[in-house]
Amino acid sequence: MVEFLAKKPITNTFPVNSLITSYASSNTPETAILAYKRVVQSGFSPDMYTFPVVLKSCGKISGIREGKQFHGVIVKMGFSNELYVQNGLIHFYSVCGECDGSGRLFDEMSVRDVVTWNSLISGYVRAGLFNAGFVIFSKMDVNPNAATFVSVLVACGRLGSFGIGRGVHGLVFKCGFESSLVVGNALIDMYVKCLSLDEAKKVFDEISERDKVSWTCIISGLVQGKNAKEALEYFNAMQKSGTEPDKVTLSSVLSACASLGALEYGKWVHEYINRKGIEWDPYIGMAMVDMYAKCGSKELASITFRGIPCKNIYTWNALLGGLAIHGHGNEVLLHFQEMLDIGTKPNGVTFLAVLNACCHSGLVDEGCRQFNEMSRVYNLTPKIKHYGCMVDLLCRAGLLEEAQELIRSMPMKPDVLILGALLSACKVHGNADISKNILGKLGELECDDSGVYVVLSNIYASNDKWEDVERVRRLMKKKGINKFPGSSVVEVDGKTHEFVVGDNKHSQQEEVYVVLNMLTKHVFLRQESEYNMSSTDEFERKFLH
DNA sequence: GTAGGGTTAG
Numbered sequence: 001m002v003e004f005l006a007k008k009p010i011t012n013t014f015p016v017n018s019l020i021t022s023y024a025s026s027n028t029p030e031t032a033i034l035a036y037k038r039v040v041q042s043g044f045s046p047d048m049y050t051f052p053v054v055l056k057s058c059g060k061i062s063g064i065r066e067g068k069q070f071h072g073v074i075v076k077m078g079f080s081n082e083l084y085v086q087n088g089l090i091h092f093y094s095v096c097g098e099c100d101g102s103g104r105l106f107d108e109m110s111v112r113d114v115v116t117w118n119s120l121i122s123g124y125v126r127a128g129l130f131n132a133g134f135v136i137f138s139k140m141d142v143n144p145n146a147a148t149f150v151s152v153l154v155a156c157g158r159l160g161s162f163g164i165g166r167g168v169h170g171l172v173f174k175c176g177f178e179s180s181l182v183v184g185n186a187l188i189d190m191y192v193k194c195l196s197l198d199e200a201k202k203v204f205d206e207i208s209e210r211d212k213v214s215w216t217c218i219i220s221g222l223v224q225g226k227n228a229k230e231a232l233e234y235f236n237a238m239q240k241s242g243t244e245p246d247k248v249t250l251s252s253v254l255s256a257c258a259s260l261g262a263l264e265y266g267k268w269v270h271e272y273i274n275r276k277g278i279e280w281d282p283y284i285g286m287a288m289v290d291m292y293a294k295c296g297s298k299e300l301a302s303i304t305f306r307g308i309p310c311k312n313i314y315t316w317n318a319l320l321g322g323l324a325i326h327g328h329g330n331e332v333l334l335h336f337q338e339m340l341d342i343g344t345k346p347n348g349v350t351f352l353a354v355l356n357a358c359c360h361s362g363l364v365d366e367g368c369r370q371f372n373e374m375s376r377v378y379n380l381t382p383k384i385k386h387y388g389c390m391v392d393l394l395c396r397a398g399l400l401e402e403a404q405e406l407i408r409s410m411p412m413k414p415d416v417l418i419l420g421a422l423l424s425a426c427k428v429h430g431n432a433d434i435s436k437n438i439l440g441k442l443g444e445l446e447c448d449d450s451g452v453y454v455v456l457s458n459i460y461a462s463n464d465k466w467e468d469v470e471r472v473r474r475l476m477k478k479k480g481i482n483k484f485p486g487s488s489v490v491e492v493d494g495k496t497h498e499f500v501v502g503d504n505k506h507s508q509q510e511e512v513y514v515v516l517n518m519l520t521k522h523v524f525l526r527q528e529s530e531y532n533m534s535s536t537d538e539f540e541r542k543f544l545h
Numbered sequence: 546g547t548a549g550g551g552t553t554a555g
Binding site: 151181 | 546549550552555
């Protein structure tokens, strides 16, 4: 391709730079670096236009070593005072997560423009240093632009800070970027991540222009907010609007189908993906396998899994988890072994499926062995859900002493599910002393999720503790947490049925299913709010009020 | 006529 270059020295750099640029923006950015090396070997002398492009390629492939080599060449050739080259370097260090490198360069620069600031901020945000990102933003001495706000809004979303997010939203208006499509999308995403779906919908309704990212943000937000039915309504509206979904959108739609049990809808998504030639990746594969499993079709889940061309741990987890909820303990263990054999490393979710499988199939020894291997061999710390599985496993086998011992050894406080499992085992095995002890402990549990109180009240009711049942109900009323009953929608013969907590039309089993969904949400919410917000609050006081 | 920053998911 560049053989002709060897024959005479190059005086016009433009065609070569253009060539490298086209490689850099292809989906194989490493070819830009190869092209650079070949032309330089042929006598080409790079100029100030060449380096930003090759640095961009280094960033894309996370080529820290290559980028640092270019940095050396830039200094040697005397281009280190060119603004575009400096910005290219800052961007490269930022993308590679080297905030020290980008910060040092930034400090040394005498002239900085908005791209310089944006590159630095996005690096800090990417590295998870959100507060530092906010501080840099607040020190900007040039006007921010759309790209600035996108990075800052990403930081607000990752922090889950509604207060700061709303403040930045105000700044967006003040600076006149409210009609920018990317800023609008970043705002929607920020509100979704701050769990303010109403605000997200408001922005969505008000923006002048929508693309598939806008739709995907709102759909995935609704799915994560356990509002799958509305997510599908938005997806229908998206199609009417003529905006084509991509695999990101469809992953969320499949997740909505999974939580609604909407098998036919899910199958339609499967056909759509094949019809449109949308590329399968491990994640869309995960969503599809999960959808089939949760919709009750173990066979379609297995067939789909086998047909997925590229799988990763998430895809495997979907299969193992799907088999586990159907109670196929031995199959889970066989596939787990197969997964290990081909060198896929398990994670915490994998072990949840494995332990669940052991629990449902009564494989006590195997469950204990896997629980031990989890930390010993794979260096994974068991979380409360893993302990929950083990307690359940031991209780079902009548090993009450061992279950209690495990609860005592836990580094965290047992939750209502763990104590509930132990309590029902005590009832089966007629152990009144332990029961009394557990009932005492249950009274100490405090939280704001109505699901936990429903479980508690059911436990009290089945132990004839009617005063406690009444006490829990009063407490719920006082806290006003029974205003939003959880619900679950199930598709039967193409019709959807909605189950609401406290609804007597459906069986107790259905209600337990609903409650378990809500408990999962509770755990999720708690994890989300465990960030340290003190320095953020400080930022809020200083800059936004 | 060439160059740098930005949005969606697990």
